[in-house]
Amino acid sequence: MTGPVEAVDYHTAGEPFRIVTAGLPALPGASVAERRAALLGPGGSATAPRPSAADDVRRLLTREPRGHAGMYGGFPVPPDDDGAHLGVLFWHKDGYSTACGHGTIALGAWAVDSGLVPAPADGTADVRIDVPSGRVTATVHRRGGRTTAVTFRNVPAFVTARAVPVATPYGEAAVDLAHAGACYASVRAADLGLSATVDRLTELTDAGRRIRAALEGHPGTRHPVDDRLSGVYGVVLYDDLPDSAQGPVQRNVTVFADGQIDRSPCGSGTSARLALLAGEGRTGELRHLSVIGTAFTGRVVGEQGGGLVTEVTGTAHRTGEHRFVLDPADALGTGFLL
Numbered sequence: 001m002t003g004p005v006e007a008v009d010y011h012t013a014g015e016p017f018r019i020v021t022a023g024l025p026a027l028p029g030a031s032v033a034e035r036r037a038a039l040l041g042p043g044g045s046a047t048a049p050r051p052s053a054a055d056d057v058r059r060l061l062t063r064e065p066r067g068h069a070g071m072y073g074g075f076p077v078p079p080d081d082d083g084a085h086l087g088v089l090f091w092h093k094d095g096y097s098t099a100c101g102h103g104t105i106a107l108g109a110w111a112v113d114s115g116l117v118p119a120p121a122d123g124t125a126d127v128r129i130d131v132p133s134g135r136v137t138a139t140v141h142r143r144g145g146r147t148t149a150v151t152f153r154n155v156p157a158f159v160t161a162r163a164v165p166v167a168t169p170y171g172e173a174a175v176d177l178a179h180a181g182a183c184y185a186s187v188r189a190a191d192l193g194l195s196a197t198v199d200r201l202t203e204l205t206d207a208g209r210r211i212r213a214a215l216e217g218h219p220g221t222r223h224p225v226d227d228r229l230s231g232v233y234g235v236v237l238y239d240d241l242p243d244s245a246q247g248p249v250q251r252n253v254t255v256f257a258d259g260q261i262d263r264s265p266c267g268s269g270t271s272a273r274l275a276l277l278a279g280e281g282r283t284g285e286l287r288h289l290s291v292i293g294t295a296f297t298g299r300v301v302g303e304q305g306g307g308l309v310t311e312v313t314g315t316a317h318r319t320g321e322h323r324f325v326l327d328p329a330d331a332l333g334t335g336f337l338l
Contacts, residue, residue, distance in 0.1 A: 005057055005324045007073070008114075010106035012316040013294035015264035017106035018061055018073030023324075025053040031080045032087040033228060036096055036132045039089060046231070047094040047258050056334055062093040063335030066324055069093050070260060074103050079130040085117050087130040093337060094257040098132040098229050099181025101267015101296075101312055105150040108138025109316040112147055121145040133181035133229055149315050152267055155181050156307025157275035161220025168192060168210050170203065175211060177220040180271035180310070182233035185211055185221075189237045189253075196239045196253045198291055201261065208235035208255025233257070236269045247284020248277055253291045264314070265290040270298045271310040278308060288312075 005023035009016060029035035041050025049055050054075070062071040075089040088107060090100040108127040112119040119125030119142055127138040134155040141149040157180035164175040170192035175185045187207075189196045194203055212232045215221055223229035234256035241249040250273065254266035262269070265288040274286055278300055286298040295314075302309040326334065 005060065007061065007322045007324065008110060008318065009320045009322065010110060010316045010318050012102035012105045012267070013264035013290055013296060013314050014292050015102045015262055016070065016072055016319075017103045017316070018067075018071060019107065019110055020057065020061070020073065020075050024057055024075050027054055027075070027077060027089075032077060032089065032130045033132045035077055035087075036089055036098070037228070039096055046096055046098075046233075049095045058091045059334040060324060060326060062091070063337055065332075066335060067093075069337050070263065072100070072103065074100070074107065076107075079128075080135075084128040084130045084135055085111060086127075090131065092257050092260055094260070096132075097182060097233060097257070099155070099233075099268040100131070101152050101154065101181075101270060102262070102264045102314070103267075104129060104131070104136050104138050104152045105267060105312075105314050106316040108140045108150040108152070109147045110318070111138075112140045112142070113318065131181065136181075147316075149313055151311050151313040153301075153309065153311050154268060154271040156304045157271045157310055158307035159275050159279050160222075161218070164215070164218065164220060166211050166214045168207050170194060170207055173207070173211055175215065176276050177215075177218070177232075178272035178275045179223055179229065180275065181268045182229065183221050183223070183231060184234045184236050184254075184269050184272035185215055185232050186236045186238060186273060186276055187211060189239055192237075194237065196237055196251045196291060201253065201291070204237050204253045205255050205259050205261060208237060208253075209259045211235045212255070234262070234266065234269055236266065236273060238273070241289075244287055247286055248282050249287045249289070251289040251291070261291070263290060263292055264294060265296045267296065267312050267314065270296050270312045274298050274300055274310045275308050
């Protein structure tokens with residue numbers, strides 16, 4: 001890393017999203033998926049990428065003192081073709097994900113707020129984004145010249161397994177698996193004697209990591225078309241709350257990558273939950289709450305290619321603009337994680 005890195009920060013329902021606007025080295029590849037593969041590197045994985053100049057930027061921005069273990073963000077890159085406005089590579093403290101709903105919501109808001117995509121003062125504008133799992137759309141809602149909400153339309157979501165037994169120190173988990181740009185494992189927290197609340201975060205994180213590890217290689221975690229999308233990315237530990245007049249209400253803690261906690265209700269995870277709920281005959285609008293009380297609303301809007309098309313609506317707000325530097329004499333280098 002030789003020069004400064006510039007970034008704009010947003011949060012979506014409490015979960016950070018750091019957008020790198022300058023200072024990223026050139027990335028090889030003809031598509032977003034190919035660029036992600038290049039970032040992982042030969043022999044690298046989604047949570048253990050090989051060292052590179054671009055990955056040094058990720059490390060710099062996710063590690064203390066410039067970031068933290070809960071940091072999330074994206075590298076805007078060219079789209080796969082002229083049908084999209086931009087592409088993005090999603091990253092977190094451990095590596096690179098194939099999907100990110102909260103990040104897509106933040107990117108939609110940023111694209112309009114920055115003028116990259118024109119939008120009316122009152123009305124909506126569609127921001128088409130190529131992500132490693134496909135093309136998604138962020139519909140940005142505007143009123144009085146301000147962005148008020150963003151609706152994220154995901155790639156199709158589908159269920160691959162139900163009630164997979166997984167032994168944990170908290171009891172046996174009955175795990176449901178669904179793909180929604182990434183593979184999510186859903187577990188009712190009460191079945192493990194837990195609740196999706198702040199006071200149980202230590203146990204929830206431990207359970208999520210154990211469940212993810214236990215499911216490695218399970219057939220339901222494999223994507224039927226693109227093996228680059230295989231493997232459990234997140235474990236959604238949820239509470240069922242009383243239904244509203246519009247439909248189900250749930251609260252969740254999503255443990256993703258290597259034990260990172262989503263502060264938002266998890267956008268792609270909400271799509272996975274919608275596919276599972278639809279299979280149980282529970283239709284209507286899902287009000288999905290996070291561990292900090294923020295909310296997404298989600299709904300099934302159609303079918304495509306054997307999966308369900310879902311939309312998830314939330315809010316994103318800009319929190320800052322940054323110019324990060326790395327002093328060559330700094331012994332801490334790109335930083336540290338605790």
